[in-house]
Amino acid sequence: xxxxxxxxxxxxxxxxxxxxxxxxxxxxxxMNTAIYTxxxxxxxxxxxxxxxxxxxxAVHDGVAGSIRYVTYHNxxxxxxxxxYLAYNRSFSDLGNGTAVQYAATGQATNLTNVSVTAGTxxxxxxxxxxxxxxxxxxxxxxxxxxARNFTxxxxxxxxxxxxxxxxxxxxxxxxxxxxxTGGSSYxxxxxxxxxxxxxxxxxxSHSPCTVxxxxxxxxxxxxxxxxxxxxxxxxxxxxxNASGYDVSYxxxxxIDGAYTLVVDETYDDVPDAPYANETTGKDPYKTRALYxxxxxxxIEGPRTKYRSQITVRPGExxx
Amino acid sequence: xxxxxxxxxxxxxxxxxLLASLTFALQVTAVTPLTAxxxxxxxxxxxxxxxxxxxxxxxxxxxxxxxxxxxxxxxxRFYNATRKGAYPMGGPPTAFGRALNRTFVSRGFAVDVNVYxxxxxxxxxxxxxxxxxxxxxxxxxxxxxxxxxxxxxxVLYDQNGPTGTRINDSAFYAPDAFRASxxxxxxxxxxxxxxx
Numbered sequence: 001x002x003x004x005x006x007x008x009x010x011x012x013x014x015x016x017x018x019x020x021x022x023x024x025x026x027x028x029x030x031m032n033t034a035i036y037t038x039x040x041x042x043x044x045x046x047x048x049x050x051x052x053x054x055x056x057x058a059v060h061d062g063v064a065g066s067i068r069y070v071t072y073h074n075x076x077x078x079x080x081x082x083x084y085l086a087y088n089r090s091f092s093d094l095g096n097g098t099a100v101q102y103a104a105t106g107q108a109t110n111l112t113n114v115s116v117t118a119g120t121x122x123x124x125x126x127x128x129x130x131x132x133x134x135x136x137x138x139x140x141x142x143x144x145x146x147a148r149n150f151t152x153x154x155x156x157x158x159x160x161x162x163x164x165x166x167x168x169x170x171x172x173x174x175x176x177x178x179x180x181t182g183g184s185s186y187x188x189x190x191x192x193x194x195x196x197x198x199x200x201x202x203x204x205s206h207s208p209c210t211v212x213x214x215x216x217x218x219x220x221x222x223x224x225x226x227x228x229x230x231x232x233x234x235x236x237x238x239x240x241n242a243s244g245y246d247v248s249y250x251x252x253x254x255i256d257g258a259y260t261l262v263v264d265e266t267y268d269d270v271p272d273a274p275y276a277n278e279t280t281g282k283d284p285y286k287t288r289a290l291y292x293x294x295x296x297x298x299i300e301g302p303r304t305k306y307r308s309q310i311t312v313r314p315g316e317x318x319x
Numbered sequence: 320x321x322x323x324x325x326x327x328x329x330x331x332x333x334x335x336x337l338l339a340s341l342t343f344a345l346q347v348t349a350v351t352p353l354t355a356x357x358x359x360x361x362x363x364x365x366x367x368x369x370x371x372x373x374x375x376x377x378x379x380x381x382x383x384x385x386x387x388x389x390x391x392x393x394x395x396r397f398y399n400a401t402r403k404g405a406y407p408m409g410g411p412p413t414a415f416g417r418a419l420n421r422t423f424v425s426r427g428f429a430v431d432v433n434v435y436x437x438x439x440x441x442x443x444x445x446x447x448x449x450x451x452x453x454x455x456x457x458x459x460x461x462x463x464x465x466x467x468x469x470x471x472x473x474v475l476y477d478q479n480g481p482t483g484t485r486i487n488d489s490a491f492y493a494p495d496a497f498r499a500s501x502x503x504x505x506x507x508x509x510x511x512x513x514x515x
């Protein structure tokens with residue numbers, strides 16, 4: 001290497017320093033690029049589908065509430081026009097309301113009324129045994145139907161309940177709800193142990209679900225939701241999933257309380273004989289109601305468009 | 320002797336140039352939204368997810384609607400609310416409010432809960448009723464919403480549970496936006512969260 005003279009050393013210094021500076025700036029640029037890429041890669045929120053799923057849930061709940069309201073309040077004694085009209089109005093208001101609320105977040109929504117299934121609500125309001133209007137203990141509520149929201153409120157203190165035990169013995173002639181379809185059937189027996197203050201609900205040959213009760217209290221058995229007083233009773237679960245069965249009671253004089261269910265047959269197809277006329281205020285009675293509804297929904301945001309069709313049956317397996 | 324001074328001067332100049340270029344290069348790197356701090360993007364995302372889950376869980380437990388209906392119609396405010404009808408520095412005295420306090424307030428997050436309802440008129444318009452008011456959110460606040468529908472047969476709630484007063488019979492903050500139908504109003508509950 002040639003000798004570096006005094007004059008050259010100053011130039012070398014400058015060049016060396018400048019090249020170092022350029023090197024450091026280049027390194028900073030590379031580090032910035034790496035940080036930027038990592039930042040972009042970990043951003044995951046722009047294309048969320050939460051808005052669409054949330055909207056579907058809101059529509060489902062809104063339609064379920066409309067069906068529930070019409071089923072319990074808009075019961076025409078003439079034909080199905082009043083419940084349909086009330087439901088249609090409620091549905092279009094739901095569409096307008098959600099459109100305004102979602103527009104505030106920059107999303108356009110639309111609801112379409114695809115179809116509504118008429119049904120019949122069978123109910124016993126007052127505390128009474130579960131016999132038909134004439135006092136028949138074994139009778140059929142409806143045949144070839146699917147039920148939703150089948151709830152029984154039982155008064156376990158009543159002496160009419162058969163005395164059973166935990167070992168699987170249901171007592172003599174206990175009250176029975178039968179869901180018969182083709183060859184198979186689900187039998188739900190309700191009995192109690194008065195000494196231990198326990199109510200037994202036994203499905204077929206499964207072991208019974210037991211519920212303790214206090215004097216004067218009531219037990220709520222939800223057959224389609226498979227819960228008793230809010231606690232899940234697993235043997236009841238297949239009932240909520242079944243469809244197209246005959247619902248009948250056996251030994252209806254061995255139980256006291258109230259019940260309600262909605263079936264997917266029209267008012268005229270459900271047998272007349274076991275029921276009192278709904279205008280008389282006597283139990284049990286049947287009345288026009290809505291069973292389910294199918295709606296189409298669309299939600300469009302800046303980057304996603306979601307379209308779906310859902311069927312809403314309130315009270316059938318948690319829906 | 321002057322040669323030694325020149326050498327030293329040269330060394331100093333080299334050191335200064337080196338230092339200056341190093342400082343310049345380091346100052347040029349960016350602080351990004353993901354840089355660890357109390358306002359990084361990850362924390363915002365997590366807050367939004369927790370707020371959304373809180374609303375979903377409250378709705379599934381059936382505690383959200385009673386809180387929306389926890390209205391004192393004679394006083395035109397939520398029960399025991401003091402600040403413009405809203406609760407300052409905490410959630411309402413309901414199950415939803417307690418969950419809100421446990422999830423956010425006790426961990427140093429500030430929360431605003433707004434209830435948006437519809438006002439009928441020639442056009443439907445959105446109005447806001449505050450439920451929880453911690454003040455103005457910071458720039459790093461996130462929010463989550465939940466939509467629910469009220470019906471004509473819903474009743475107001477008080478400390479003892481449901482009352483017998485139907486909402487369309489009372490001075491509820493939301494009016495009956497749909498007079499001709501069973502639906503009463505469409506409500507959006509919004510939870511805004513930010514770090515105090």
